[in-house]
Amino acid sequence: MLLDLHCHSTYSDGTCSPKSLIKKAKNLGLKYFSITDHDTINAQPEAIEYSKQLNLNYIPGVEINAEFPTLMDILGYNIDINNDYLLNILNTIFEKRIERNRLMIELLKEEGFNIDIEDLEGVSLHTIGRPHIARMLLKKGYGTSVSQIINTxxxxxxxxxxERFKFSPKKTIKAIKKAGGIAVLAxxxxxxLSKIQVETLLNELKDYGLDGVEAFHYSSDPEYTNFLIDLARKLGLLITAGSDFHGTNKPFVSLGVFVEDFILQDTINYFITKY
Incomplete structure (x- = not known):
């Protein structure tokens, strides 16, 4: 099965519009597809409508960053994009992100960079973050690459x-579930974390309502993917797969993930019942 349940559009930090992503997914022959922009569902109406026109199995999605010592993202699938509880959560994150960007711009100006918050107007359809700031600095002649500027x-x-504002994993999962969604650890x-720590974490998140784990992702080698598959089955969690495609912002990642049908059959069956 070729599918992709994790990618980003121009509404967050991807470089492809929702329509172009849907068209790519259709042309590649993806069986199931989801756009999971960071902390926003603004791409969803366009994606849902265009997917219907192309007869593509589309699953509305979002990726929300949750509070954790390191990077933790919770994916939400089959969400009600008009749910007030989820929209309020995402709006709070959006407002905090604007505040964070202003603070980072001020710090960069103190370091001698010629950049203002107005420079970022129009660089994204919704969510602006560090990659957009770094790209603007690169455009102004600073640094050698986006990654070099971010890392420096x-x-x-x-x-x-x-530091980015984040809700707790418990509240993040609650927001997804309130919207009738399926919560998956990305x-x-x-x-x-060690494998023992991952199992402990998944057990904790499951108590909060976590439904699944993203076992197929470019960050996992085959051995680690198999570990996650076995762990998901042990804990009764769904298994998902995503490329984390960002267009030219992650040129080493291609759209679409190949997975043997039987591995994801329970997940697909569950998703279909939630349509």
Whole structure:
């Protein structure tokens, strides 16, 4: 089965519009597809409508960053995009993100960079973050690449970094469930935990309502993917797969993930019943 349940559009930090992503997914022959922009569902109406026109099995999605010592993202699928509780959560994150961007811009100006918050107007359809700031600096002639600028100035511990506002995993999962969605832990390998710690964490998140784990992701090698598959089955969690495609912002990642049908059959059956 070729599918992709994790990718990003121009409404967050991807470089492809929702329509172009849907068209790519259709042309590639993806059986199931989801756009999971960071902390926003603004792409969903367009994606849902265009998917219907192309007869593509589309699953509305979102990726929300939750509070954790390292990077933790919770994916939400089959969400009601008009749910007030979820919309309020996402709106709070959006307002806090604007505040964070202003603070990072001020810190960069103190370091001598010629950049203003107005420079970021129009660079994203909704969510603006560190990649957009770094790209603007690169455009102005600073640094050698987006990643170099981020790693030098905009990473935790560096002079111009400001911590992102996050809700707790419990509240994040609650928001997804309130919207009738399916909550999935994204790319566990990125948490940099031992396997025992991952199992402990998944048990805790399951108590909050977590439904599944993203076992297929570019950050996981085959051995780690198999570990996650076995762990998900042990804990009674769904298994999902996503490329984490960002267009040219992650040129090493291609759209679409190949997975043997039987591995994801329970997940697909569950998703279909939630349509």
């Amino acid at each position: 100035y905009l990473t935790r511990g560096k002079k111009c970094y400001v 790319h566990p390998r990125k948490l940099r």
